[in-house]
Amino acid sequence: MRSVGEGGVVWLGGGMEVIDAAAVRQVLDPGALVAALREAFAEPGRVVVPEREHYPVDEALEATLLVMPAWQRGGFVGVKVVGHFPQNRGRGIPGLFGSYLLSSATTGEPVAVLDGTELTRWRTAAASALAADSLAPATVGEHLLVGAGNVAAAIPACYAAVREVGLTRVWSRTPAGAEDLVARLRAEGRPAEVAPDLREAVRRADVITAATSATSPLVLGEDVTPGTHVDLIGAFTPTMVEADPALITSASVFVDVPEALHEAGDLTGPLRDGILQESDILADLSALAAGHHPGRRTAEEVTLFKSVGTALEDLVAAGLVWEAWSGARTDLQ
Secondary structure (H helix, E strand, C coil): CEEECCCCEEECCCCCEEECHHHHHHHCCHHHHHHHHHHHHCCCCCCECCCCEEEEEECCCCEEEEEEEEECCCCEEEEEEEEECHHHHHHCCCCEEEEEEEEECCCCCEEEEEEHHHHHHHHHHHHHHHHHHHHCCCCEEEEEEECCCHHHHHHHHHHCCCCCEEEEEEECCCHHHHHHHHHHHHHCCCCEEECCCHHHHHHHCCEEEECCCCCCCCECHHHCCCCCEEEECCCCCCCCCCECHHHHHHCEEEECCCCHHHHCHHHHHHHHHCCCCHHHEEEEHHHHHHCCCCCCCCCCCCEEEECCCCHHHHHHHHHHHHHHHHHHHHHHC
């Protein structure tokens, strides 16, 4: 057994490796991930994605266990296990923790265990960037991040693969969290500042990305100006909501996968109330990636991308990390 590099990867002889969060960050290229997701989404059926399973762990804690498998013949089979503990935000720790098991789809032999939390945040951000390439305005003077958690922190690097952003502004319920993320973005060489007033920041933004665990609307339709692209990626259960019905019913709505219509509170509420119809959803990410839908059609159009995540993204990201790490490991030998 030996450790290689600063990422904390442990190479267990010639067998399965454990790739921790630092190693995922070390080898994963955001632009390459956006490109790999574009290719995978543009070819539906290439990756088999069964429906994810949700298991209630503790009702008092609102805790849920998610199991997300996917595989590609001749490639990899992967399973992500995620624990969603929303009350963790009161403990000062992330609300999501996950692990990802990557195996050969030819022999079933385990290849690696990856930090599923880190993998999730990068694939989520990359999927949003992929959608934004079709939906966001060509010029992004201001990009507002609603939320300052792990996923929000990955958004700017992924968006840089598809748009040049002038200024990133960060709003958070916890001002210290916003200040911390702004400092990290500035350290990466990205212009950034704290947005002290959410509604004022929404009115100014060209692109809005909400990545929170909110259960009541944060982004209001009356504040979103014409031509804005809104990216809702935090709410992935029927009880979670980041935007009000006024925004959902006035925007051109796109989803990552059809399951979003039944899993995301931003959509399930308006659908239940009859103010939104399934036919109002214009396209999913596969249609956008394949060019079957043009995406943004006018400069004044308000576009909205609602994602809940899919195991396809996890498998693509895990495979990319494994290939990059394998190459780095070979160079070090």
